[in-house]
Amino acid sequence: MGEIVERDNDMDFGRFGLKVPTIRPKIPFGSQTIAGVLDHALQDRPDHEALVDRNGRYTYAELEETVNAACRALTGFGVRAGDRIAATSSNSADLIIAFLASQRLGAVWVGMNRVLAPREKLYLLQDCEASLLLIDEESLSGLVPSLKDSDFKPRIVLLNGGSTEDEWREAVREASGAPRPDVQIDPHAPALISYTSGTTGQPKGAVHSQHNVAVVAAAWVSRQDWDVGLRRGCAQAFTINNIMIRAGVLALAGGGTLVCMDRTDPEGVADWVENESIEVLFAVPTMLHDLLMDPRVKDRRLASLVRPLSGGASLPDNVRRAFKDRFGSEIQFVYGLTEAPTSVSQTDPEEPFVPGSSGRALPHLEIGILDQDQNPVPTGGEGEVAIRATQTGPWAGVYTPLLGYWRRPDATAQVLKRGWLLTGDVGRLDDDGRLYILDRRNDVIIRGGANIYPAELERALEEHPDVAAVAVVGLPNERLGQVVAAVLQATGEDLDLPALDAWLKTQLAAYKTPKYYYLTEKMPRNAMNKIVKPTLRDKISSGELRLAHESSRRKIAGEQASG
Known part of the structure; x- marks a missing residue:
């Protein structure tokens, strides 16, 4: 029996405009929660390398021990179930460990991209009422003036990703040997707040449960012909929750190795791929474009790369073709959105590429194209892209949408209608179920x-x-x-x-x-x-x-x- 951590059963998420679903489906295989995402690999291959960054390596057994110590550290910082933990730091194993620990305690993780301006970070901190902020020194120095002028004062803990000793590492080291916390996790309670990118106004916090996230990982693993030993690298910011889900949770749920890449420049990315024999690369189109165009990136440096994944924006087809011709790997495109969370559809690298296509829905989802009254349009017709749980097969009814926007029930009502999550994107479906995104509805x-x-x-x-x-x-x-x-x-x-x-x-x-x-x-x-x-x-x-x-x-x- 591990140590018992008291849950905050009085947390009323209704006052934040959220409603925990009354229907509580189970995932057909794999972990039901992020808290248990390591368990399968821990049982089958405890000595397999799980996590790598510039400063260290962890097997699954070592990662399990460190996450348990991190749980004790967070508890020592006053974190209880339901508390919001905000984080902004460069990519590191420490960040992944802190995230996994937060989920084992039933806390709510709030990732903040470190490139946000200080006033933008302060807005997110105040909006979610973060009780703890994990932050690196560089980000903190820019945020200090804003915090001084604010009445909002979260507990601040330095997390530098192992580049220097900091309060986070010291607390985790002191908690070494701590047992796994005995916390009863509700898979459908709030677990993450993912803020929208705010291209049309103030960011809104999309609230997701551990079930929301775990089902995406399980769906990806079920759909991919991926060996459990694959080495997956990510240079995108883990503090963007969609990236944490698509890279961090997915890699660990699949039993492979996650390489925490801390450089986004072409030469830096190529160094990571070459030195760590990365096979799957989570990237944005700009990064893939720059890898192709930079003369310092020789073909051999990306020789291990099997599957580059691209999402978040469009990539010109001529770049896709040139990338395949030069490096020999077909880029796999992913369509998703913060509210889903993350991935909705993906192209199949084993099929001929169809220009403009975002691929087919993941197995737990049904994609609909709806008119303004939320009625389906005929195949090939244009309308708003919407998603809901698939109605057939082993994944029927498994998907549940976001729990709502934090403190924004009015905004929640605009995207959850008649059983559909409305994406705000305009698109169409072809006869083979492939999705084509035409534009944002408001654009x-x-x-x-x-x-x-x-x-x-x-x-x-x-x-x-x-x-x-x-x-x-x-x-x-x-x-x-x-x-x-x-x-x-x-x-x-x-x-x-x-x-x-x-x-x-x-x-x-x-x-x-x-x-x-x-x-x-x-x-x-x-x-x-x-x-x-x-x-x-x-x-x-x-x-x-x-x-x-x-x-x-x-x-x-x-x-x-x-x-």
Whole structure:
């Protein structure tokens, strides 16, 4: 019998706008909780390497012992079940260990991307009422002035990822030998708060249970033909909860090795892949693009790579083809969202690639394309992408959606309707069940009655060699309602906009192409590396971004609108 840690049974999550589900399905195989995610590998292969970072290596047996010590350390810092633990630090084994310990105690983990500005971090801390903040020295130095000016004072514990001795490591070391805490975990109680990236306003905290997260890991493992010994590397920030789920929880649930990569530059990523023989790489499109383009990254350095995974933004098809031709590995695309949580669909690397496809739904999910009344549209029709639990097979009814947005029941009601989780994305399904994402619902430009999807234009423009980055937005127009504007970041100094405009009209219908072109040296991006379009609109309206080219357009027969 391990030590007993008192649960806070008086925690009323109703006051935070949440409702713990009354239907409590079980996962058909694997752990029912994150708290038990190590158990299978611990029994079958305790001496297999589980976790690697720059400062150390852990077998599953060693990781189990360290997580138990971390539970004792967190308890010593005053953490109880239901408390929110916020964390912002570079990738390290310590971060994974702290996360696993938080789940064994029934606490609520709140990851904060360390690239957020101090005021943004303070907002998240105050919004979730974090009782403990695990933070590295660099992030803390920037946050101190904001904390001094605030009445909110969480307990702060330095966690530097092993680069230097810190309070976290000292507490874990002192707790060495602690037994596993005897905490009764409710799989369907709040366990993580994942804040949205905030491209359209203040971030909202999507609240997930351990069941929500464990089912994603189980579904991935069931769908993939992955050997348990695979070495999976992740350079994306673990403090983004979707990344923690997709990389950390998934790797450990599959019984493989997780390599905590602490560099995102091409040479640094290549070093990690080469030195640790990484076979599966969790990456964003920008990272894969840079690996391809950096002359220092020789082909042999990525020789171990079997399956690069890409998600979070689009990747031009010419980059995908070039990556496969050069490095020999087919990029696997994943579609997901914070509210799901994380993965919804994925492409199958064993099948021929279908351009534009985000693959098929994971086995626990059903994807629907709905009209504005949440009714399904015919196959091939466009509508809002929605998800719910699959209705058939061993996974029937297993999925449960997010428990709600933290303190935002109004926002929760907008995304949970008639049994569906509405994603806010516009898409379609083909006859084989493949999903195609067309755009964000709120980004659709309506020009003279015609729907124009910015993502379609962006994908086309990204194919042009002179375009490094692009964002397409709608601008108000008295006659047409809206017109299309493109903000471009060029790869070099000589971007011929008239020629680019003419080329684009050979790729897409003229009414879809931009009326106005603007140039910028750098795109405004949020912590998830997504372009913040409201900022671009503000810069256009204020005159900060000046018009670089206005397209001439003649009326084309059959066109719904022209301008």
